[in-house]
Amino acid sequence: MIERWALVSGLKGDLDTYELIQKDLKKTPGNITLFVLGDMIGPEKNCNRLLHRLINPKSNDLQPWCIYGWWEEQILLESGYRGDQRAEALRINKGEEVVKSLNNAVDKSFLDWIAALQFGFVELDCGLIHGSSKDVGENLTLDTPPLTLLDRLTRLQVNRLFTARSKQQFHLELTEGIVNSEVEDLNGNRKKEQKVPQKAVIGIGAGKNYTLYDVGTDNTQFVQAGYKTEKRIKGFGRL
Amino acid sequence: MNQAVISCLHANLPAVEAVLKDIELQGITNITCLGDLVGYGPQPNEVIELIRDKKIPTCQGCWDEDVVDGLDACDCSYPSQLAEKRGHFAHQWTTDKLTKENKDYLANLPYSIRKDKCLFVHGSPNSQHEYLLPDMDAFAALERVENARAEILFCGHTHQPYIRELADGSIAVKIKNAVPKDTQEKEIQLPMRRIVNAGSVGEPRHGGTKATYVVHNDVTNKVKIREVEYDIELTCKAIIDAGLPPIFAWRLKNGFEFAEQAEDASHVCER
Numbered sequence: 001m002i003e004r005w006a007l008v009s010g011l012k013g014d015l016d017t018y019e020l021i022q023k024d025l026k027k028t029p030g031n032i033t034l035f036v037l038g039d040m041i042g043p044e045k046n047c048n049r050l051l052h053r054l055i056n057p058k059s060n061d062l063q064p065w066c067i068y069g070w071w072e073e074q075i076l077l078e079s080g081y082r083g084d085q086r087a088e089a090l091r092i093n094k095g096e097e098v099v100k101s102l103n104n105a106v107d108k109s110f111l112d113w114i115a116a117l118q119f120g121f122v123e124l125d126c127g128l129i130h131g132s133s134k135d136v137g138e139n140l141t142l143d144t145p146p147l148t149l150l151d152r153l154t155r156l157q158v159n160r161l162f163t164a165r166s167k168q169q170f171h172l173e174l175t176e177g178i179v180n181s182e183v184e185d186l187n188g189n190r191k192k193e194q195k196v197p198q199k200a201v202i203g204i205g206a207g208k209n210y211t212l213y214d215v216g217t218d219n220t221q222f223v224q225a226g227y228k229t230e231k232r233i234k235g236f237g238r239l
Numbered sequence: 240m241n242q243a244v245i246s247c248l249h250a251n252l253p254a255v256e257a258v259l260k261d262i263e264l265q266g267i268t269n270i271t272c273l274g275d276l277v278g279y280g281p282q283p284n285e286v287i288e289l290i291r292d293k294k295i296p297t298c299q300g301c302w303d304e305d306v307v308d309g310l311d312a313c314d315c316s317y318p319s320q321l322a323e324k325r326g327h328f329a330h331q332w333t334t335d336k337l338t339k340e341n342k343d344y345l346a347n348l349p350y351s352i353r354k355d356k357c358l359f360v361h362g363s364p365n366s367q368h369e370y371l372l373p374d375m376d377a378f379a380a381l382e383r384v385e386n387a388r389a390e391i392l393f394c395g396h397t398h399q400p401y402i403r404e405l406a407d408g409s410i411a412v413k414i415k416n417a418v419p420k421d422t423q424e425k426e427i428q429l430p431m432r433r434i435v436n437a438g439s440v441g442e443p444r445h446g447g448t449k450a451t452y453v454v455h456n457d458v459t460n461k462v463k464i465r466e467v468e469y470d471i472e473l474t475c476k477a478i479i480d481a482g483l484p485p486i487f488a489w490r491l492k493n494g495f496e497f498a499e500q501a502e503d504a505s506h507v508c509e510r
Contacts, residue, residue, distance in 0.1 A: 134365075146410040146427050151382040171415040179408030179429060181377040185401040186445050186464060194377040196410055220416055 002030035003215040005123075006062070009069065009130065009164030010206025012042030013105060015050040017208050020225040025062055028212065034062040035121065037164040037204060038069020038130035041114075043094075043101035051110045068117040069130035070137045070165060075102055081115045089137075120156075124215065127158040131165040139166040140201055146174055149201045160200045162213070167206035169222040174199045241265065244359065244437045245452040246273035246395025247300065248290070250280025250333070251441030251491075252477075254450040255289060257469035258440045267454065271352060273395040273437055274300025274361040276345070277333050279487050280441050281477035287341045299348035300361040301368050301396065306334050307346040325484045332483060351387075357455075358389035362396040371434055373401040381405045384432040391433045391455070400438025400451040400464045406431040435462050448494035 041047040078087040120129035132138035133155040140163045153161050177196030204211040208225040243262045248255050272295050277283035352359040363369035364387035384392040408429030438451030449466040475488035
């Protein structure tokens with residue numbers, strides 16, 4: 001049986017989209033594991049129904065494996081789960097109204113569940129995170145310098161990094177690289193040539209745009225929930 | 240013009256005085272200090288006042304930060320529970336000993352100092368607690384310098400002096416599933432960058448007993464590691480007299496590598 005991961009993020013309380021994705025995945029061949037890489041909540045709409053569904057999946061739902069994202073971090077900050085810090089970056093950038101909207105969008109009874117979520121998962125040689133291994137709020141995109149991408153991969157000691165924060169969908173491979181290092185210390189000089197092993201950073205998208213990853217072939221497929229379902233289920237190539 | 244860079248003074252007054260004398264004998268007046276003025280050693284106020292009197296630009300080190308803000312280094316900064324216990328004792332001793340004026344001075348030190356193409360930090364541009372060890376992953380090391388927009392990164396914290404040049408680098412990337420094209424490939428050339436670790440004046444961990452610092456010539460761009468002898472017995476006696484853990488004196492006198500250093504050098508304390 002083909003093993004596939006469905007990687008979803010940025011639902012921001014949108015239960016309809018989540019149900020659409022669940023419906024899609026039921027029709028997708030293979031043994032599928034569903035990962036929700038954060039931003040399940042947001043200030044735009046009430047998130048309680050989605051959170052309830054994630055915590056209590058319906059009997060025919062794929063079990064979602066969730067981590068926290070940038071919006072979860074903001075509500076945890078604002079609710080005192082991160083010590084004395086509050087969501088000041090959100091307050092400064094989006095204003096007090098958005099902070100209030102976020103607080104109103106999530107019932108307090110869900111906060112302990114959100115606080116127990118992990119920063120990320122490491123599955124096989126892959127890191128699954130919301131932002132980057134440096135910061136939940138860091139955007140990794142096609143324009144991020146490769147040296148930075150390599151560093152974020154190295155920090156998690158993984159060969160593939162799945163990221164959601166940028167909302168973009170991309171699959172960037174670091175195919176080869178080299179750097180010469182020369183160290184002089186009190187014991188003398190030593191030279192070393194270091195090469196880049198093949199690695200990749202994958203942007204999984206947000207909301208209706210999600211990603212299917214074929215674990216066996218290392219292929220990604222960027223999908224829009226509910227779009228061209230019939231064509232997609234025929235194979236794993238590009239739409 | 241030559242500039243001297245000193246780091247990790249650790250309240251060891253005889254060592255600091257000897258190094259400043261060595262710098263003066265070379266006619267160097269441009270000095271930068273990378274922090275950790277206090278911790279482990281017996282003369283925290285005296286060392287701070289000497290640096291203040293000489294108006295030496297200084298970054299805040301991890302000990303300087305911890306003494307002001309309270310301990311925020313997690314257990315991983317120590318190789319054992321015993322070492323951690325000793326470190327916490329020294330932290331409390333130093334906190335009790337420091338004058339309010341000197342604490343305020345430490346509290347207001349900057350995290351980094353930038354001079355033209357040179358950036359001066361205690362640990363790394365990311366954190367005062369991050370160790371940039373001489374043989375760490377070369378790409379990660381290059382990333383620290385490049386993302387800090389520097390050509391030369393001066394750091395301390397490891398107590399091991401070194402000069403590392405990272406050159407002739409490149410990374411090739413391929414975009415899969417790109418729209419509209421299926422595949423895009425490109426190769427990015429990486430710039431040549433250097434990391435210079437100044438070692439430690441007050442608590443050397445390079446295997447010897449001499450204090451170390453570095454001299455950089457901004458015309459030739461050459462860097463030299465300097466080793467300076469100082470009156471170790473004087474510091475050791477002061478450590479014992481102050482009631483600090485005797486092992487602090489033992490390791491200064493014997494010059495063994497006995498670092499209170501994280502086993503995972505890439506770890507950044509998040510606490």
